[in-house]
Amino acid sequence: MRHWRGPFDRQGYHHGNLKEALIEAAQRFIAERGIGGFTLADAAKLVGVTPAALYRHFRGRDALVAEVAFRGYDELAKRLGRALQSDGTALERFTRMGEAYLAFAEQEPGFYTAMFSAKPTEGEASCSPFWAKAVESGGKPAGNAFDFLVKALADTFPEGFQTVDARFIAIEVWALSHGIATLDAAGQLPKGPGLPDKYELLRAGVLALVHGALKGKV
């Protein structure tokens, strides 16, 4: 195999790493134009290949989008897992997870968009990869994003939440994170002097949600 010189770079008849390059191109176009605006023709062109070449690696358009979404689930779980195992106090790690979530949505809009708009592939395992029971990936059981969140909550507040199910809080935290991330992506988050940025918004909001539960205020 020829030396790999970057996803959109090519010399000669064989591309060398077409599958990865196509995924990367799709990710980029989905980020720029949304799921509907993404076309196979553009992706192939960017990569320097005929549209038909795609069919050596994917069943079709939907399969490529699904693959992007799948990579997204993986990357998000990886980032959250990394934050969960980072240094510092449990609260610091928990805060870092929130930042990681927002940063992921901002830095990888292609992933994020694909993750929430990929049609459930018929026959495929799970269509809610955030919180579905962890799926095996290459033998070793992979954690999912939602499980990491629940675990972080348990670590950070080992005394538990009296009457409240930890999953309850986790859903609240996730919904707030998702809301902030999508409003921000849509350019709808009010911004201005005296108004917090999204990280501050999430940090303060999560603390309030957790403390509300801690005090049985819910």
Next chain:
Amino acid sequence: MRHWRGPFDRQGYHHGNLKEALIEAAQRFIAERGIGGFTLADAAKLVGVTPAALYRHFRGRDALVAEVAFRGYDELAKRLGRALQSDGTALERFTRMGEAYLAFAEQEPGFYTAMFSAKPTEGEASCSPFWAKAVESGGKPAGNAFDFLVKALADTFPEGFQTVDARFIAIEVWALSHGIATLDAAGQLPKGPGLPDKYELLRAGVLALVHGALKGKV
């Protein structure tokens, strides 16, 4: 003008209420298939009219989508305004607003989708109709959804939020509402025995957010 017999009903050469019927059809298809999946041809067919007829009433596809979004902003503000002026205590009205928001997103997915994905029309007034300064509509200044939310907060907690800007809380509440609504629409909200439904989720979350601010916990 002939008697109006329903949006998708027609007799004779002239439709009678084509503009409204097209908006309604667009709303329905956007709800079913998303912005990308909506086509003029389908809308015209449903209404019983040639695609070209659309151009008597709209500049083109984008204008129709924008009109749907605009109706959505209007309808949402109307519903929130109604909740804001309903009976009961201030807290009850505030809670009702949250329910109204979630119900709107669920009952009018066409509106909700259009509102968040309409491209900012160049030359048009505002591209963030939730919180942009209230626009005149037919002479009388119309309230926007975000202003209603801030007002509800002020009514419900007249003692104010010590160190915290009320808009801060409003953004948190809105982000949580939006997150819950969109996760629910995407079928991603975990559901099961012991887990709360979305209304309970929002109610508890909002209370926690507000109390967090009230106690200066933020």
Next chain:
DNA sequence: TGTACATCAGTGAACGCGCGTTCACTGATGTAC
């Protein structure tokens, strides 16, 4: 009441386009001998 006419909402045929996908093919690669 009847007729001529202006208005304009909707027709239907056509357009150019770009899409996703297929197919028989070709040329580069690496392996067996």
Next chain:
DNA sequence: TGTACATCAGTGAACGCGCGTTCACTGATGTAC
């Protein structure tokens, strides 16, 4: 080391389709006289 061969990634031409949009038109409506 050299040659024959199997493999298969990518080609390029073609497909059928449905899209948004245009245009000269037609037929229904309502108004002026």
